[in-house]
Amino acid sequence: MGFDMKDVKxxxxxxxxxxxxxxxxxxxxxxxxxxxxxIEAAELLEHFQWKTKDEVEHYISTNxxxxxxxxxxIAIYLFELADNLGIDLIKAMEEKIEKNxxxxxxxxxxxxxxxxxxx
Amino acid sequence: MGFDMKDVKxxxxxxxxxxxxxxxxxxxxxxxxxxxxxIEAAELLEHFQWKTKDEVEHYISTNxxxxxxxxxxIAIYLFELADNLGIDLIKAMEEKIEKNxxxxxxxxxxxxxxxxxxx
Amino acid sequence: MGFDMKDVKxxxxxxxxxxxxxxxxxxxxxxxxxxxxxIEAAELLEHFQWKTKDEVEHYISTNxxxxxxxxxxIAIYLFELADNLGIDLIKAMEEKIEKNxxxxxxxxxxxxxxxxxxx
Amino acid sequence: MGFDMKDVKxxxxxxxxxxxxxxxxxxxxxxxxxxxxxIEAAELLEHFQWKTKDEVEHYISTNxxxxxxxxxxIAIYLFELADNLGIDLIKAMEEKIEKNxxxxxxxxxxxxxxxxxxx
Numbered sequence: 334m335g336f337d338m339k340d341v342k343x344x345x346x347x348x349x350x351x352x353x354x355x356x357x358x359x360x361x362x363x364x365x366x367x368x369x370x371x372i373e374a375a376e377l378l379e380h381f382q383w384k385t386k387d388e389v390e391h392y393i394s395t396n397x398x399x400x401x402x403x404x405x406x407i408a409i410y411l412f413e414l415a416d417n418l419g420i421d422l423i424k425a426m427e428e429k430i431e432k433n434x435x436x437x438x439x440x441x442x443x444x445x446x447x448x449x450x451x452x
Numbered sequence: 453m454g455f456d457m458k459d460v461k462x463x464x465x466x467x468x469x470x471x472x473x474x475x476x477x478x479x480x481x482x483x484x485x486x487x488x489x490x491i492e493a494a495e496l497l498e499h500f501q502w503k504t505k506d507e508v509e510h511y512i513s514t515n516x517x518x519x520x521x522x523x524x525x526i527a528i529y530l531f532e533l534a535d536n537l538g539i540d541l542i543k544a545m546e547e548k549i550e551k552n553x554x555x556x557x558x559x560x561x562x563x564x565x566x567x568x569x570x571x
Numbered sequence: 572m573g574f575d576m577k578d579v580k581x582x583x584x585x586x587x588x589x590x591x592x593x594x595x596x597x598x599x600x601x602x603x604x605x606x607x608x609x610i611e612a613a614e615l616l617e618h619f620q621w622k623t624k625d626e627v628e629h630y631i632s633t634n635x636x637x638x639x640x641x642x643x644x645i646a647i648y649l650f651e652l653a654d655n656l657g658i659d660l661i662k663a664m665e666e667k668i669e670k671n672x673x674x675x676x677x678x679x680x681x682x683x684x685x686x687x688x689x690x
Numbered sequence: 691m692g693f694d695m696k697d698v699k700x701x702x703x704x705x706x707x708x709x710x711x712x713x714x715x716x717x718x719x720x721x722x723x724x725x726x727x728x729i730e731a732a733e734l735l736e737h738f739q740w741k742t743k744d745e746v747e748h749y750i751s752t753n754x755x756x757x758x759x760x761x762x763x764i765a766i767y768l769f770e771l772a773d774n775l776g777i778d779l780i781k782a783m784e785e786k787i788e789k790n791x792x793x794x795x796x797x798x799x800x801x802x803x804x805x806x807x808x809x
Contacts, residue, residue, distance in 0.1 A: 364500040374490040375732030381483040383684035405548035429524035444475045446621035494613030502803035565740035594801045602738040612728040619721040643786035667762035682713045
């Protein structure tokens with residue numbers, strides 16, 4: 334496993350290159366990108382529609398590459414949107430995990446899926 | 453730019469640590485994760501609801517940290533889900549960009565937002 | 572219970588009146604309406620986030636009016652959108668049930684949640 | 691216009707009949723229904739993905755029946771869910787319009803798409 338392949342910056346460059354070769358930046362305003370992210374999120378969810386937890390597990394084990402592609406589709410739009418807005422995605426995630434740690438203190442949230450507003 | 457802060461693996465570890473301190477893995481099956489991703493995607497989209505392109509741009513410039521947090525929320529769930537399923541997210545994105553390049557050849561797709569099924 | 576209160580046309584008129592008193596038709600193009608429908612659908616889903624089937628049932632029994640309001644929010648946008656596009660919603664539903672009957676013949680679909688493309 | 695065809699109760703009966711002939715009630719808990727509603731909402735939105743307001747209008751005029759079917763799909767799940775929960779959908783809409791009237795007083799909300807929390 335090479336380091337370079339892991340870098341968020343390198344994959345973001347590939348996304349930009351794919352987009353710019355097709356002259357698609359003109360369509361990629363933030364609202365259209367958010368719309369596309371939710372459409373892809375629904376396509377991921379559709380794989381699990383009506384299924385129980387066990388059925389989902391079995392489905393994923395036999396349809397791994399379809400599920401992987403849906404996850405990638407969401408990520409591709411998300412990485413581009415972050416970059417378009419000048420957001421360092423990894424830094425944003427770190428900061429949000431910090432905030433979440435305060436919203437969901439271990440002592441209160443452990444073992445519970447209660448929303449922080451009701452903790 | 454520090455390498456460590458950029459690494460998808462490091463942020464994924466932080467997500468796992470946050471989750472495991474709270475004993476939340478029990479709730480994080482793939483269907484529940486996909487549900488959470490789409491809920492967060494809707495929260496991002498809600499910031500842009502009813503707004504024109506110009507209004508969205510202005511809104512983002514004055515509400516950057518709220519938008520950043522929504523993007524981070526989606527990413528946090530997405531990175532964890534990929535990891536839970538044994539998917540290397542960056543590799544999945546690279547493979548998907550490859551597939552997209554074939555679905556949307558530059559010669560046909562340039563300057564157009566037509567879906568590949570109708571190209 | 573009066574018949575009039577049941578009529579889709581009457582409730583659609585009330586929706587229009589509410590909208591027009593606020594001069595909101597200018598924002599209600601089909602894309603913005605579809606965005607609003609999915610945002611409301613996510614708010615409904617959020618009530619059930621992370622919950623098991625039993626937890627959802629209990630939650631609804633103790634939070635009926637919140638759930639009812641979310642369902643109403645989706646319906647209000649959906650009825651208006653159909654009307655804006657000159658679509659008779661009830662007729663559209665009848666026609667779609669007809670189509671679904673062909674896509675999902677009882678003999679093949681009974682007791683299974685398989686998508687018609689895989690039946 | 692026949693009255694019978696307009697009635698929410700009659701179409702709800704048809705939905706139930708379609709469902710029960712296929713023995714699908716076992717899959718139709720509230721969470722699964724909410725998941726299905728958002729998946730259908732995304733399919734509606736996908737028709738408008740990347741398109742400008744003018745392009746959406748043109749698209750609808752030439753793809754009316756596809757758009758109509760997507761709207762119907764959302765409605766079919768929504769009507770069934772309301773009924774499953776013992777909610778009178780039309781009454782729920784009326785009550786929600788009442789609440790919205792208070793959240794968005796004409797004097798404050800006219801001509802503006804600001805969320806009530808920021809009015």
